[in-house]
Amino acid sequence: MQRFSPGDFSIELPAVVDGDVRAAVERASGAFVGWRGTTLAEREGCLKRAQERLAGKKEALAYGIALETGKPITEALGEIGAVIAKIDLAIADARRYLAEQTEADCANPNSIRRRPRGVAGVIGPFNFPVHLAHGAITAYLLAGNTVIFKPSPLAAGVCGVYGELMRESFPEGVFEIVQGGASVGQAMVSHPAVRSVCFTGSVTAGRAIAKATAEDLSKDVALELGGKNAAIVLADADLELAAQSVAEAMCLTSGQRCNSTSRVLVDQRVESTFIDLLRAKLGAFVPGDPLLATTKLGPVVSDIAKQRYVETIGQPLDWIVAGGALESVAGKRGHYVLPAVARAPLRVAANLPIFRDEVFAPVVVVVATTSDEAAIGLANATDYGLTTSVFTPDRDRFLAMVDRLEAGNVYQNLPTTFSPGTLPFGGWKNSGNGRPGGRGFVRFATDEQVVQMKK
Ligand code: NAD
Numbered sequence: 001m002q003r004f005s006p007g008d009f010s011i012e013l014p015a016v017v018d019g020d021v022r023a024a025v026e027r028a029s030g031a032f033v034g035w036r037g038t039t040l041a042e043r044e045g046c047l048k049r050a051q052e053r054l055a056g057k058k059e060a061l062a063y064g065i066a067l068e069t070g071k072p073i074t075e076a077l078g079e080i081g082a083v084i085a086k087i088d089l090a091i092a093d094a095r096r097y098l099a100e101q102t103e104a105d106c107a108n109p110n111s112i113r114r115r116p117r118g119v120a121g122v123i124g125p126f127n128f129p130v131h132l133a134h135g136a137i138t139a140y141l142l143a144g145n146t147v148i149f150k151p152s153p154l155a156a157g158v159c160g161v162y163g164e165l166m167r168e169s170f171p172e173g174v175f176e177i178v179q180g181g182a183s184v185g186q187a188m189v190s191h192p193a194v195r196s197v198c199f200t201g202s203v204t205a206g207r208a209i210a211k212a213t214a215e216d217l218s219k220d221v222a223l224e225l226g227g228k229n230a231a232i233v234l235a236d237a238d239l240e241l242a243a244q245s246v247a248e249a250m251c252l253t254s255g256q257r258c259n260s261t262s263r264v265l266v267d268q269r270v271e272s273t274f275i276d277l278l279r280a281k282l283g284a285f286v287p288g289d290p291l292l293a294t295t296k297l298g299p300v301v302s303d304i305a306k307q308r309y310v311e312t313i314g315q316p317l318d319w320i321v322a323g324g325a326l327e328s329v330a331g332k333r334g335h336y337v338l339p340a341v342a343r344a345p346l347r348v349a350a351n352l353p354i355f356r357d358e359v360f361a362p363v364v365v366v367v368a369t370t371s372d373e374a375a376i377g378l379a380n381a382t383d384y385g386l387t388t389s390v391f392t393p394d395r396d397r398f399l400a401m402v403d404r405l406e407a408g409n410v411y412q413n414l415p416t417t418f419s420p421g422t423l424p425f426g427g428w429k430n431s432g433n434g435r436p437g438g439r440g441f442v443r444f445a446t447d448e449q450v451v452q453m454k455k
Helices: 021-035 040-056 058-071 072-097 131-141 153-167 182-190 204-213 239-254 271-282 304-312 372-379 395-402
Strands: 109-118 121-124 146-150 175-177 194-200 220-224 230-234 262-268 317-319 324-329 331-340 338-342 361-370 385-390 409-412 447-451
Touching: 021 121, 021 146, 021 175, 021 447, 040 072, 040 131, 058 072, 058 153, 072 131, 072 194, 121 131, 121 182, 131 146, 131 153, 146 153, 146 182, 153 175, 175 262, 175 271, 182 194, 194 204, 194 331, 194 338, 204 220, 220 361, 230 239, 230 372, 239 262, 239 271, 239 361, 239 385, 239 395, 262 271, 262 372, 271 317, 271 338, 271 361, 304 331, 304 338, 304 361, 361 372, 372 395
Parallel strands: 121 146, 121 194, 146 175, 194 220, 230 262, 230 385, 262 361, 338 361, 385 409
Antiparallel strands: 109 447, 317 338, 324 331
16 A cells, blocks of 8 residues: 655654745835836746746645545646646636737727736635635736735645745835735735735635625735535436435545535435445545545544534434544544435425535535426525536436526536536535636636727
8 A cells, every 4th residue: 555655755844933925015015116017028037937837846736635634635636637737728817818808899999908907815715725816816916916825724734835836036115925814814804915815715704804804995806715515316216326416525625625525416216226325435535544545535624623513423313324523544643434324305405404504524415306396495594506417327417407407517427526627616595606726717817907998
């Protein structure tokens, strides 16, 4: 069995101290004057240099993510692979969306331009500590903004290493990193010189940021928040595929993805076969050391996360896969948890906390449905609207449902966690706005300026 160790992926996680937001904003404001005047080609050059540096530390960065957050090393390597690939996607987006436009249907010569906003503040979560922030950071930088990044304190070390690799790829002050918790985040987003904010994290923190920035209308705020994502399994579905997809989408990153599956709405005629298959597929997700290449289910990130899981599986529900928390795995202490599945009756499901609230652990609730209408109604019966999957071979039936599903991303026969990075990604309702994930965020990272000259 291959175990990745510091000998393989050596990384020195820096000691972290709360950052000085005011000094970082001053440096970033100063640097904006020169950075906004650079050409896109020059900015691309800096990003390509950053890409080389990040690629040179790929394994070390992945090791840092696994060490700090408990994410299995194979997933962590995937995250850093996406970080490196993102730079080429962001450059393609910048070339496409930043190009000046002209409107032919206008009497006067004119141009429609996209201009940088100034200093941008990016706040990241722990679950994709580098990749999600990096998507916004690359878009902001390519558009000519300067950036301050405040990572999650739960991944401060690895983000510190990422920050150093980025910082040395740009002129001084163009990219800054400040470390700390909520108060540092609040100080950053409230600073009058920070003109654009991209936040990825919980609804609670998203609301606090929206409130802190509400008075200053010069700020733009993009929010990527939580999800309560449903897999709809119709009677004609390939049940093997549906069960495998649900098992994966509930266990990847130990259920700590914004797009993890946490609700299954299955046609009552196939419910019992589906549950048997799901139980069997979950057998492959055994908690293990995140540094082992074979591990598919690492620990959850913290004691608080584990407590939330323990409280959830303690709720008086019909637990058909019981779950449980483990103190240690193979002699290694950690916040290990087992996959858990509850069943809830159709008529009460929508009122249950397990149906409405994000648990952020490998937990799903299964509800037997009576029709496509019932499945759509239940899928929409939460405050979230991030991803929904429908399992059916019938494309027309799927497309008829798509129009009525309240989710920013809808999939046929793919897991709710499917987001390849080459398409836009983002949520509706309380799952967010501005679509910072995936393609096209560079539009948000700019102000539109319309120029007319009298003929
Ligand atoms: P979190 O909200 O606890 O923290 C996220 C970041 O916000 C951290 O850097 C934290 O220090 C900072 N923060 C917390 N309170 C703040 C405040 N009042 N003001 C300013 N900054 C504040 O979230 P988390 O536990 O790190 O991440 C998990 C959450 O993120 C889940 O809800 C998940 O669904 C969501 N998420 C969403 C997406 C998406 O694309 N929609 C992606 C990943 C994670």
